[in-house]
Amino acid sequence: MRQERISLMMTVITLVCIGIVMIYSASCVNAMQTYGDSMYYLKRHMFFLGLGLVAAFFILRMDYRRIQPHARTLVVFVVVCLALVLIPHIGSESYGARRWFKLGVFHFQPSELAKLVMIIYTADFLQRKQQVIKNFRQGFLPPLLVMGVLCALTVKQPDLGTTIEMAVVTVTMLFLGGARKRHLAVVLCSTVPLIVYLIVKAPYRMARIIAFLDPWQDSQGIGFQLTQSQIALGSGGIFGVGLGHSQQKLFYLPAAHTDFILSIIGEELGLAGTVSIIVLFCVFIWQGTRIVRGINNSFGYFLGLGIVLMLGLQAMVNVGVSIGAFPTKGLPLPFISYGGSALIFHLAAVGLLLNIAKVQDY
Secondary structure, eight states: OHHHHHHHHHHHHHHHHHHHHHHHHHHHHHHHHHHSOTTHHHHHHHHHHHHHHHHHHHHHHSOGGGTGGGHHHHHHHHHHHHHHTTSBTTBEEETTEEEEEEETTEEEOHHHHHHHHHHHHHHHHHHHTGGGTTOIIIIIHHHHHHHHHHHHHHHTTTOHHHHHHHHHHHHHHHHHTTOOHHHHHHHHHHHHHHHHHHHHHSHHHHHHHHHHHOGGGGTTTTTHHHHHHHHHHHHTTTTOSOTTOOSTTTTTSTTTTTTTHHHHHHHHHHHHHHHHHHHHHHHHHHHHHHHHHTOOSHHHHHHHHHHHHHHHHHHHHHHHHHHTSSOOOOOOOTTTSOOHHHHHHHHHHHHHHHHHHHHHHO
C-alpha cells in the first residue's frame, strides 16, 4: 500500500496548500477591516495547521490498534465535553450557537472530535459484535443508542449539519458491516420525521430550506448568501478573474473564507479551479478506498471506511451547498476552509488512515 499512502498524502498536502493560498485571498480584506491585519486569519490558520500536523504525525507514529481498547472511554469523554459546552460560562456562544471551548487563541469544538470518536467506537463494535450484527438488540441497538446520545447533544448546540453527517456515516458503517436492511429502514423512517420537526421548529432552518428552493426570490434577504455564492461561481467563467481579484469577498459573500471558500475559488480560478478541487477529492476518496479494501483487520477496515466516508461526505456536501444543490449546512470544506478544530481533526483522521495502511504493510 506504499503507493496508495504516498498518493493520498500528496493529495492532502496539495489541498492544504491550496487552502493556505485561498484563505489569505478570501479573508485579507475582511481581516484588514476588522482587525487591522490582512494576515490575521492566515496566521491563525497556520497555527491550527501546525497543531493538526503534529496530531497527524503523532498518530502516524503509533499503532492504531492501541486505540481500540479505549473506544468506550473516548465516547464517555466526548459525551462529557458535549454536555459541558452547553453550560453558560463554560461553553462559548457565537451567533446563537454554543459549540466551542475557548482556550486562549484556540477554540475547541467537541463535535468535531465526536465525529471521529463515533467512527472509532462503531469500528470497534463491528469487530467485537460481528457475529450478532443482525440481531437488533445485541448487534444494532447499542451503537444506535450511542449515536443518539452524541447526536442529541450536538443538535442541542445547535448543529444540525454535523448531527446529520455523524448519523449518515454511522448508519452507513452499520449497513456495510452487515446490519439488516429492515433495521436500517426503521431508523430511516423514524429519523426523517424528526429532522423535519427540527427544521420546522427553528425559523432559521426553515429559512434555509426556503432559500435553497428559490434563493433568487429574496436575493437581498434569506437567499442572499446562496445568490452571492452563485454570482461568485458564475463570475469566474472558465479560468477565473485572477487570484486575489474576487469582488464577492469584498463583504458581499458571508463566510467567504470558511463554508463558502469554494465560491471564491470558482470566482478567482474559474471552472478549471473548482473542477481541480473536485478531482483532488475524488482522488482522495479513490486512494482511501483502495487502502480500505486492502486491510485484513476488521477494526482497521471499518475505521478506515468511516474516515473516508466522513471526509468524502463533508466535501460533497460543502460543494453541493456552494453550487446550490443542498441547503446551507455550515460544514467547512476539508483541508481548505479556515477553521480550527475541523482542520486539526481532519488531519488527525488522515494520519489515522495512513497509520492503518502503514501497519498493514508490515
